[in-house]
Amino acid sequence: MAEIAFREALRQTMREALLADDRVVMIGEDIGAYGGSYAVTKGLLEEFGPERIMDSPISESVVVGCGIGAAMGGLRPMIELMTINFSLLAFDQIVNNAAKLSYMSGGQISVPMIIRMASGAGSQLAAQHSHSLEGWYAHIPGIKVAVPYSPRDARGLLRTAFSEPNPVIFIEHTALYARKGEVPDGDYTIPFGQAEVLREGSDVTLIGYSGSVHQASQAAELLAESGCHAELLNLRTLRPLDVEAIITSVRKTHRAVVVEDDWKFGGFAGEIAAIIMEGAFDNLDAPVARVCGADVPIPYAKALEQAALPSAQQIADAALELM
Amino acid sequence: MTQLADKPTAKELDSSQLIGLLRQMMLIRRFEEKAAEMYAKQRIAGFLHLYNGEEAVAVGAISALNSDDHIFTHYRDHGHALARGIEPRRIMAELFGRETGVSRGKGGSMHLFDVERSFMGGYAIVGGHLPLACGMALANQRLGNGRIVLCIFGDGAVNEGEFHESLNLAAVWKLPVLFLCENNFYGMGTDIRRVSAVIEIYKRAAAYAMPAEQVDGMNVLEMYQAVQRVAQGVRAGNGPAFLEAICFRFRGHSMADPEFYRRKEETERWRELDPITTFHRKLEQDGVIDEPAFQSLQAEIEEIVNEAVQFAAESPEPPPEALYDDVYAQERD
Ligand SMILES: Cc1ncc(C[n+]2csc(CCOP(=O)(O)OP(=O)(O)O)c2C)c(N)n1
Ligand SMILES: [Mg+2]
Numbered sequence: 001m002a003e004i005a006f007r008e009a010l011r012q013t014m015r016e017a018l019l020a021d022d023r024v025v026m027i028g029e030d031i032g033a034y035g036g037s038y039a040v041t042k043g044l045l046e047e048f049g050p051e052r053i054m055d056s057p058i059s060e061s062v063v064v065g066c067g068i069g070a071a072m073g074g075l076r077p078m079i080e081l082m083t084i085n086f087s088l089l090a091f092d093q094i095v096n097n098a099a100k101l102s103y104m105s106g107g108q109i110s111v112p113m114i115i116r117m118a119s120g121a122g123s124q125l126a127a128q129h130s131h132s133l134e135g136w137y138a139h140i141p142g143i144k145v146a147v148p149y150s151p152r153d154a155r156g157l158l159r160t161a162f163s164e165p166n167p168v169i170f171i172e173h174t175a176l177y178a179r180k181g182e183v184p185d186g187d188y189t190i191p192f193g194q195a196e197v198l199r200e201g202s203d204v205t206l207i208g209y210s211g212s213v214h215q216a217s218q219a220a221e222l223l224a225e226s227g228c229h230a231e232l233l234n235l236r237t238l239r240p241l242d243v244e245a246i247i248t249s250v251r252k253t254h255r256a257v258v259v260e261d262d263w264k265f266g267g268f269a270g271e272i273a274a275i276i277m278e279g280a281f282d283n284l285d286a287p288v289a290r291v292c293g294a295d296v297p298i299p300y301a302k303a304l305e306q307a308a309l310p311s312a313q314q315i316a317d318a319a320l321e322l323m
Numbered sequence: 324m325t326q327l328a329d330k331p332t333a334k335e336l337d338s339s340q341l342i343g344l345l346r347q348m349m350l351i352r353r354f355e356e357k358a359a360e361m362y363a364k365q366r367i368a369g370f371l372h373l374y375n376g377e378e379a380v381a382v383g384a385i386s387a388l389n390s391d392d393h394i395f396t397h398y399r400d401h402g403h404a405l406a407r408g409i410e411p412r413r414i415m416a417e418l419f420g421r422e423t424g425v426s427r428g429k430g431g432s433m434h435l436f437d438v439e440r441s442f443m444g445g446y447a448i449v450g451g452h453l454p455l456a457c458g459m460a461l462a463n464q465r466l467g468n469g470r471i472v473l474c475i476f477g478d479g480a481v482n483e484g485e486f487h488e489s490l491n492l493a494a495v496w497k498l499p500v501l502f503l504c505e506n507n508f509y510g511m512g513t514d515i516r517r518v519s520a521v522i523e524i525y526k527r528a529a530a531y532a533m534p535a536e537q538v539d540g541m542n543v544l545e546m547y548q549a550v551q552r553v554a555q556g557v558r559a560g561n562g563p564a565f566l567e568a569i570c571f572r573f574r575g576h577s578m579a580d581p582e583f584y585r586r587k588e589e590t591e592r593w594r595e596l597d598p599i600t601t602f603h604r605k606l607e608q609d610g611v612i613d614e615p616a617f618q619s620l621q622a623e624i625e626e627i628v629n630e631a632v633q634f635a636a637e638s639p640e641p642p643p644e645a646l647y648d649d650v651y652a653q654e655r656d
Contacts, residue, residue, distance in 0.1 A: 103429055106430065109438060110655070
């Protein structure tokens with residue numbers, strides 16, 4: 001077991017997939033000669049050549065659509081969309097084609113493809129480069145949505161994505177790329193739909209995914225200082241969602257705080273709250289709390305940006321209010 | 324699987340092949356008339372876009388391809404599906420929303436799929452399938468299987484961003500795709516002249532250094548000939564090509580269209596160029612078909628279409644359990 005960065009865990013897993021199956025091709029803007037905007041694909045062009053690592057024009061829609069068609073045609077494409085912000089230009093392809101083809105064709109077509117994209121705020125990139133829209137993708141039947149937190153998640157979930165017969169939206173929070181952690185090598189995989197209990201506790205369940213697990217875990221530390229034992233749940237995939245893990249934990253702790261970088265209004269945290277209400281209403285000692293991004297476009301100025309994102313203190317405060 | 328021999332030129336087609344073209348166009352026309360009738364009887368619901376008047380485009384183009392070349396098309400797709408040889412009864416059953424339909428009743432008129440026949444589907448987001456055609460062509464190129472992709476769309480699609488993204492990508496990656504624009508001059512009720520800066524659509528391909536031509540889409544032999552010739556270059560690895568078929572839909576955009584936006588005289592003028600009557604007349608003059616042969620063709624088609632309706636009507640609806648089937652594929656190879 002080696003200690004490597006999140007980005008490195010992704011790169012190693014991709015490299016293995018490229019070696020294992022020559023139908024795997026990667027398509028994206030600046031993934032080759034430039035090395036990837038977040039250096040995830042660095043070195044792959046040199047090793048696998050331009051037929052496998054394909055630099056594309058800045059045309060998100062045709063890049064994703066081309067991946068869908070290539071998957072239909074027998075290749076196993078991985079698309080890198082740089083960031084979730086640009087995925088909006090390919091939203092039609094993802095929603096109307098990737099997610100629909102199996103169903104609309106009566107099961108004749110499958111779309112085994114991975115669409116990777118960086119997500120999240122926190123680097124002062126301002127409103128157009130700071131979205132966290134994973135909840136939008138999780139809304140859509142026909143695709144799967146992976147939201148790794150640790151380097152271990154990155155490897156385990158990406159390996160599963162490479163064995164999926166369905167389109168997988170693979171979300172990488174930019175704040176996680178450089179973070180290191182232990183990653184099992186070899187055949188290690190994490191099945192979709194299995195949340196991870198990162199920390200056991202009895203007083204409140206903190207639920208997060210992707211980057212927000214970091215703030216939630218800091219909040220758990222703060223809570224421990226005040227004698228409150230928080231259980232911490234890392235969802236790892238939003239679709240399929242591990243409903244059972246959520247319900248089991250809330251039945252134990254009787255309280256829940258859902259954490260999400262995305263906007264609260266109409267967001268995925270609300271979905272989790274509803275699921276808890278449906279599955280564990282009688283076990284709740286307090287209403288489910290949500291700590292989400294502020295209801296504004298993300299601002300540039302450092303202090304304002306930080307104020308717009310969930311903080312460990314906010315999460316801890318929200319938990320204590322439930323006691 | 325791949326037929327490497329080139330298709331015969333239009334001049335080389337023998338009598339039975341010529342009659343075959345006529346037969347396919349007649350089948351499409353009769354099928355569409357019957358579909359309209361069934362729509363009026365509320366046996367078919369949803370959007371129903373008929374292909375009347377444009378038969379020569381589908382039949383000429385698709386006959387000039389190999390049977391395993393891929394086809395991606397838009398929602399006005401019955402003609403293309405029939406020209407590819409999909410059984411009329413399975414198409415009618417799909418229109419009826421039955422389990423025996425090509426897409427098991429989940430797609431309907433706009434989403435006919437028959438992967439076994441390399442018919443990769445009808446798509447209802449204008450311009451949305453052009454990127455898919457590029458991807459399939461990329462797969463064909465990589466697998467070196469000699470198959471090309473025919474991508475069919477309307478004049479309305481050329482003002483979508485995906486049109487431009489797709490032409491550019493196909494050109495820079497030299498993808499084996501043949502783009503075929505059915506220019507029937509209207510996108511729903513909008514005359515192309517009101518919304519397109521360049522109305523000779525084939526000229527737009529020049530922006531992507533792509534060879535392009537305009538073809539008479541009312542003439543099945545010209546369609547056949549153009550596709551037969553252009554497909555050779557695409558198959559040889561010369562990169563994508565573009566054809567603009569000039570044609571006209573004789574009926575409204577869909578069954579819901581009262582056609583307020585155009586004058587009857589315009590449709591009447593185009594009806595004089597009816598691709599079926601003109602071709603029939605030509606075959607008669609050339610001594611390829613006589614009246615008894617034509618009548619037996621008509622009778623044969625009548626029977627096929629009636630049988631298709633009967634099959635559809637007698638087929639079961641998808642069972643309620645099918646609701647959740649195929650949202651996700653289960654296995655990956
Ligand atoms: C992206 C998108 N915008 C609008 C529509 C609604 N719509 C359906 S068909 C159509 C006209 C398309 O015309 P054209 O491409 O010329 O095809 P034709 O119907 O003439 O065969 C429109 C606007 C749609 N389906 N998709
Ligand atoms: Mg049109």
